[in-house]
């Protein structure tokens with residue numbers, strides 16, 4: 001009986017511990033996008049909405065086609081053609097917040113003038129898409145900045 | 161800082177329950193079946209209850225939601241501070257902190273705190289209609305009216321984007337916006353010029369079960385006999 005209890009206890013601690021320590025499942029993108037090569041563009045050029053809405057958008061294939069009339073060197077022309085004609089948004093988000101957290105890009109980027117790198121770290125310099133979020137974001141990441149900037153620390157301000 | 165309050169004019173209210181529907185839709189409150197309601201597990205942040213109002217004999221349908229008490233008994237008993245009185249007078253619920261002990265549901269004299277006995281479900285056709293500004297509460301936590309706090313956050317953001325101060329008109333909860341009889345008025349109780357402050361000081365004003373000392377920020381209006 002005591003052994004069983006001990007085993008259950010250890011299993012619980014291990015499960016909780018690993019869920020806190022290990023990052024979320026890795027993300028594989030359809031295209032090996034090279035942010036560094038696109039450094040001349042502004043973030044908002046492709047991620048429309050970061051200045052005006054809560055969510056940051058991902059570019060649709062049509063946005064890529066504005067510059068890339070034909071397939072980029074690293075992408076097979078057939079695959080490119082298929083992405084263009086299907087028109088689906090194929091990017092998968094790597095930086096994800098829990099469902100109960102309310103984060104508005106407009107509030108932070110346009111109004112508080114926060115640099116994208118504050119949360120997204122060196123994503124703009126990456127040569128390949130990261131499998132996990134480039135900066136691990138926990139509540140203290142937010143709170144440290146909120147305290148330093150004198151922003152609201154009311155729980156209900158961010159937890160919806 | 162504002163102290164948000166709600167005035168409900170019972171002489172205007174027609175008990176149509178549009179507010180009840182608006183609240184359900186706005187705050188992702190799941191449907192209940194007659195069986196869950198019969199078991200006392202009805203999920204609704206606002207409901208019309210039949211009461212006898214002071215100095216008025218006939219029963220009145222009272223739209224009852226969290227009274228956003230200035231002295232909330234529910235927050236005193238919460239062991240995790242998952243429910244607390246925020247600086248603007250809104251009694252908030254932080255769902256991921258809630259351990260579901262239900263101390264608060266028992267401490268609330270208005271019985272307006274609801275425990276999620278089940279994982280919430282919607283008909284498939286309604287799944288895309290959920291409000292993205294409000295989380296879907298999981299099984300095992302307590303929820304209640306928040307004065308549509310998410311609307312305050314949006315309104316404040318919009319006011320800042322426009323480069324102006326937040327005004328009372330910017331922030332209106334869903335029930336107040338919907339009421340076809342215009343029986344509800346919302347605003348800053350600490351602003352002496354606001355409509356709510358004037359109405360709350362009128363001779364028709366009373367607070368529900370105010371003798372308990374909870375100091376509600378929901379104020380009802382009713383003409384005496």
Ligand code: SF4
Nearest residue numbers: 226227229232234268
């Ligand atoms: S009405 Fe009930 S839930 Fe609302 S603040 Fe008062 S005690 Fe808490």
Ligand code: SF4
Nearest residue numbers: 238258259261262264
């Ligand atoms: S049920 Fe949740 S909010 Fe209520 S007292 Fe317990 S922990 Fe606090």
